[in-house]
Amino acid sequence: MNALPRIAQTLTRHLLGIVLLAMPVVATAADQPPTGNAVQSVETTTLPGGKVVVRVTFKNALMTTPAGFTVGNPPRIALDLPDTGNAIGKNTVEANLGPLSSVNVVQAGSRTRLVLNLNKSVEYEAKVDGKQLLVSLGDAGAGASPVNATPRFAEAAPGNASHSIRDVDFRRGGAGEARIVATLSDAQAGINIRQQGTGVVVDFIGTDLPKALQRRLDVADFGTPVQTVETYALGGNTRMVIQPQGAWEYSAYQTDNSFIVEVKPSTDGQKKTADGKIKYSGEKLSLNFQNVEVRSVLQVIADFTGLNIVASDTVTGNLTLRLKDVPWDQALDLVMQTKGLDKRQNGNVIWIAPKDELLTKEKLELEAKNQVADLEPLSTEYIQLNYMRADEAQTMLYGFASGAFLNSATNSSVNCSAQAQGLGGAAAAQASQQGQNSNNDQKVLTKRGRATYELKTNTLIITDTPRKIQEIRELLARLDVPARQVMIEARVVTADSGWSRDLGAKLGLAAINRTGRYQSGIAGTQTDASHIAQGFFPQSSVKGTRVDPSDPTKFVTDVPLQSVGTNLVNFPAGAGAAQLAFSLLDASTGNLLSLELSALEADNRGKIISNPRVMTSNQKPAVILNGTQLPYITPGTANNPPTVTFKDVFLCLLVDPQILNNDSLIMTVEVQKDAVDNANSVSLGGVAVPAVATKRVKTQVRVNNGETLVLGGIFDQSELKNVSKVPYLGDIPVLGNLFKQTFKQEQKTELIIFLTPRILDERLSLR
Incomplete structure (x- = not known):
């Protein structure tokens, strides 16, 4: 079992394809001659029109068409013959006819694999005629399917009753692909699927379709490449026409009574889709198995991939599987999902067993490791850190470094006040002390592990099992790196814009008249009026005449005359305002008018x-x-x-x-x-x-x-x-x-x- 991968690595890609198709990875210790059928001869011939036919003659008549699969690079067609031996006396039959280069007949244990080595992409059709198996090879042409896309699933065994379709359903997958599911009455119906023109045509051979299912589904609103799905009866068969649009690709497979056709956009995807679902990327293959053992299907996948598949003794049962243009990793998942299996891969070895068995084994292994850890002797190591604080590293090992406990301890004292305490190590030390005293399930250390630190040398002191200490070393090597620095610059801009306007006026009025020996007057204020009553005005720069107080019959000329006062109307503008003033005096009547206008406008x-x-x-x-x-x-x-x-x-x-x-x-x-x-x-x-x-x-x-x-x-x-x-x-x-x-x-x-x-x-x- 282990020699095959080493031999395969030394062969060329051409020979590697032959070996992987011809020899199973899981084989018996010694090939035993089969007790059933045997291949007696392999002949090749060319029919009119250039079609090549491979005629295989058996010892006994075949009951069903052999299951087969194809490989795209290099192009190969493989047919499995269970309970059949090789009686032609050689393993290779040279042909060199059209697309056929040679035929390999390889026996492994009680089964024989027939491998047709091709030199270009062709379609094939297998047909049983008594003791002979006829394999017809046709030219793929421009519009035909490639050789790795089997154009026809095997037909039902002769003598079976007519089949029927019970339901046709359309679903949208999580990655935007269209999924057309046809539920069959049994798993033995023959199916022929091909790409024709711009659509996909599926023919269900010898299958009835109820009138209720003869319909045309408009599925354009589902957001998939498929626009319509039309299903109708065609003679004694049923035909389904799937019409996509845009760039697309399709694959088909069958599990038990369900036949599924998937049509998805033709794009290069990642390993997973956006919603986390697995996106398969393995090389595509086509399989056709009817009621075969699960272990045989796993052998075929192992041959195709070159991986070593180890199947548990509890992997049993049969299944019917028809796949067309399906990635091999998806085909393996379909087989496991159908039978409740799961896998564990280590390098190029895949172990397959029931899910419960794998989970139980892993649980027992973990329990054994925990028991060993409880008995394993402890050791102490000193780890000197370069960039990370030792107290923060200790807190992290106890499972509190990234939690709210430490963050609140360090950030609460940082604020916009003169009493802000800053970022001292005391908060982290306090947090780590409480973390050490608590039973935190998130801590990195084992139950018996302890960690302390010495800040002067920034050293972490760890006591734990040697294996756990090594894990901590690897963890600290990834975390003890320089912290990235950030320069934050703020600009606080305060802009003031002010505008004001102040308008005001002062108005004063005074008049003095003499009628006989009496005098009368009017002024803007009470003070100015009392001055008039006394017969004189306060000193003014204005010259004029007034009554002589000593002799009311006389007038004094060229004496100073005081202003009339401005408090009749006194609404001046603010301080610093511009002023404009003027006065009007009638000397003959003694009337004086004073006016002052002020204005102030400011823009700051x-x-x-x-x-x-x-x-x-x-x-x-x-x-x-x-x-x-x-x-x-x-x-x-x-x-x-x-x-x-x-x-x-x-x-x-x-x-x-x-x-x-x-x-x-x-x-x-x-x-x-x-x-x-x-x-x-x-x-x-x-x-x-x-x-x-x-x-x-x-x-x-x-x-x-x-x-x-x-x-x-x-x-x-x-x-x-x-x-x-x-x-x-x-x-x-x-x-x-x-x-x-x-x-x-x-x-x-x-x-x-x-x-x-x-x-x-x-x-x-x-x-």
């Missing part, structure tokens, strides 16, 4: 950019702070002296990055920007205590390496309009502006936070 813009940046390792939180602490004095009492407390005013950046395998990052980010707000200060004990304005964002984002991301923003806009006026007079169109003040203000504040992570080159990290 400001931008503040804060640019914190911090570098950290993968999955390690980091925080950077910049700012001050405002002192607050709390007044004391008779028994308690004054106290001073501090309020943080910080610019803070906190990040916790995780580098993904595609060089993108998932980051937990917190950005906080504080500022003193004097406008909203309060008084405490006679001392002004300023308020603190805080702008903060906290989120988790995914971003590509080197990509700038806008985390968020705050936009504030305020509008203010104030009008102060003299009732009624201020409402007069146009002239009403002399009797009122108008103030308009617009204020915009915008906060935008940008984030740019950059993964540093590992070579820079090593330096």
Whole structure:
């Protein structure tokens, strides 16, 4: 059994194909002459039209057409003859007729395999005629099936009753393939399947079709290559026409009473589909077995693949199997699924046994290993780590390194405050201590294993079985690597935009008249009116005449005349406003009018950019702070002296990055920007205590390496309009502006936070 693979490796591909087709992997110790039939002669001839016929004569008449299968590269046709010997006296019959090169007749034990060696792709048809087996070879041509696609399944044995189809069903497979299932009355119906034109034609020989199943199924909405499936009676047979579209390929197989045709898109797939189902990739073959032993089918697959198949003694039973253009690994799975078998492969050896037997054996092996581990002596080794902390490695061995226990212990003290504790090793040590004291099923160590560490030399001390220590060494060799570094840069942009307009006016009026010895006047304020009552005005830069107080009948000329006052209407603009003033004086009447217009328009813009940046390792939180602490004095009492407390005013950046395998990052980010707000200060004990304005964002984002991301923003806009006026007079169109003040203000504040992570080159990290 073991010599065959070594011999096969030394042969050429041509000879290898012959050996694999001719000799079974599992054979008896010595070939015994069969007690049944025998091959007496092999003859070849050419018929008119170029068709080659191989005529095989037997000692006794054959009851059924032999089961066979084909190989595509090199092209071969193999027919199995059970309980048959080789009586022609040689193993090779030369032919050299058309596509047929030679015929090999090889006996192995009580069975003989007939191998037709071809030099190009042809179709074949096997037919039994008494003691003779006629194998006709036809030219494949452009539209025919290749030689590895058997065009016809073996027909039913002579004398059998008519067969029937009980159901025709269409299903969509998990990988998008179409699956047409025909349920037969028995497994002996002859089936002929071929590709014809743009479709697939299946003929069920001598099979009846009930009228209820004579129909055309429109399956275009199922999302498979198949558009229609039409089944109808054709004479004494039943024909099924499958019409696909696009690029497709098909395969067919039969298990017991079910005949299945699969049509799938012609694409190069992976080992598994997207939903995790196995996608077969073995070389395709065609098989035709009717009520044969499972062990014989396994022998055929072993011959085809060149693998060593070891079948358990409990593998028994018969099955009917018809396959066309099916990968050999799928054919093997179909056989195992039909009989409840499973396999275990080690190199080129496949062990096949019932599932329960395999599971029981593996369970016993595991129990034996556990018993040995409980008795195996312990040893102690010292493993010095280069990049990984020894306390974190110890925690991982106890099964807590990747859990929430350690993460919460290390991350809880990292925050945007002056009292942040950082990333000390105490949290990890505390976590590992609790992990050591607990019975965690996730730990790497055995039940008797122990691990401790020494941080000064970063050494891990492990006590366990030698085999487990070796596993831990291999694990640490993969994990003790430099952590990738990330530089995170943030930009906090605060933009202010303000606009205001202030319009106002001052209006003053004074008049003095003399009627006889009496004088009367009008002024803008009570003070100015009292001046008039006294008969004089305050000093003014305006020259004029007034009544002499000592002699009311006389006038004093060229004496200073004070202004009339402006408080009749006093709505000036704010400080710093532009002013325009003028006065009108009638000297003959003593009337004085004073008017002052003021206007102020301001436009201010400001931008503040804060640019914190911090570098950290993968999955390690980091925080950077910049700012001050405002002192607050709390007044004391008779028994308690004054106290001073501090309020943080910080610019803070906190990040916790995780580098993904595609060089993108998932980051937990917190950005906080504080500022003193004097406008909203309060008084405490006679001392002004300023308020603190805080702008903060906290989120988790995914971003590509080197990509700038806008985390968020705050936009504030305020509008203010104030009008102060003299009732009624201020409402007069146009002239009403002399009797009122108008103030308009617009204020915009915008906060935008940008984030740019950059993964540093590992070579820079090593330096």
